[in-house]
Amino acid sequence: LPEGVFSLIYGSGNDIGQALVRDARIKAVGFTGSRNGGTALAKAAQERPEPIPVYAEMSSINPVFLLPEALKARGKELGEAFVGSLNMGAGQFCTNPGLVIAVKGEALDAFVASAGEAVKGAAAQTMLTPGIHDAYVQGVDGLVASSHAREVARGPAGDGPNACQVGLFVASAEDFLTDEALQAEVFGATSLVVECADQAEVKRVAEHLEGQLTATLQMDDGDLEAARGLLPVLERRAGRVMANGWPTGVEVCHAMVHGGPYPATSDSRTTSVGSAAIHRFLRPVCYQNLPQGLLPEALRDGNPAGVSRLVDGNREV
Structure with missing residues (x-):
């Protein structure tokens, strides 16, 4: 490959990214980071004398819907597997399951209890930067201080710098729908369980969500009708809809879509993973x-x- 195809530039602020986006030699930009960072780069790109596309991957809480029959049959196992996904890479995967939605009752209580025990035993992992860690702590502190969220469990605090203490919280659907703070992404290994009165309220919560990278259905055969009611909503809010898996697994393949409506990305027509990702950096030319x-x-x-x-x-x- 020609020299300079791959380069790594270090910087502690936004100046380097802004300078790259404004450079006339740059014709398209891919970005992974915060909503504020992505929208700032997109704004800078549109203010150039020659505007260029910015494909920014930004904010997603990746809801997981626990449908009734699956929850009743395997709630304990789902709770354990969920925490494994939640704490993968200190919760810094952009597909981290930051929201769980289900109908309240004994089955959901069993899931929450199982997940809570798993959280208590989940080791704190090191986050990538002090800035990411500080933002995580601020987000968790907001949940702790909220009168609308109840803390279920916290993991060990960890001894090293920038340690991500795993957390699990619960809120009612009524509070989630009215409290915007509960809908904000906490980038790291903390998740919120939303308890709904019935399946109709589950759907209302789904309709209330912003754009997402993923939406997951944990379901059994008896949940087909419930899933069928949610699917049209999720198709419009997520780039990838899956059943009986966890969103942190992202395969590089022809079928993969790693994208979604704003604020998951700045352009919902594209993907940043899979063979279709190259189309972000291509332009059609007709030879007549x-x-x-x-x-x-x-x-x-x-x-x-x-x-x-x-x-x-x-x-x-």
Whole structure:
């Protein structure tokens, strides 16, 4: 590869990113970070003499819906697996399950109790930077101070710098729908369980959510109707809708969509993982009536490059 294809530049503030976005030689930008950082870069890109696209991956709480039959059948196991996903990489995966939604009752109580015990035994991992850790502590402190959230469990505090203490909180759907602070992303290994009165309220909570990278359904065969009612809502709010998995697993493959409506990303038509991700940095060009000798090999008669292509609407391999 040519020298400079991959470069790493260190900086403690926003100046380097802003300078790169404003440089006339830059024609497109990919970004992973906070909502404030992504929107600031997008604004700078649009203020250039030649505006450019910014594909920013920003804020997502990745809701997990525990449907009734699955919750009743395997709530304890789901609680344990959930905390494993929550604490992966100190909760710094952008697909971290930061919100759990279910109908209140004994089955949900069993899930919360199981998850709470798992949280108490979850080791504190080191976060990437002091700034990320400070923001995490501030977010958790906000939940602790909230009159609308109840603390279920906290993990060991950890001894090292920037240690991420795992946390689990519970709130009612009524409070979640009216308290914007409960809907804010806490980037790290803390999650909020929202208790709903019934499946209709579960749907209202889903409809209230902002754009997400993922939405997960934990379901059994008896939950098909409940899932069918949620699916049209989730399709419009998430880039990836899954069943019976955990969102922290992101496979690099042709089918993967790692994107979603704002504020999950700044452009919901794209993905930052998978083969379709390259389209963010491509621009279509039409060659009309050019002689064969001027065309790229991939467009010439006879297909000398041997590429898969579409000719007059027919796939040619």
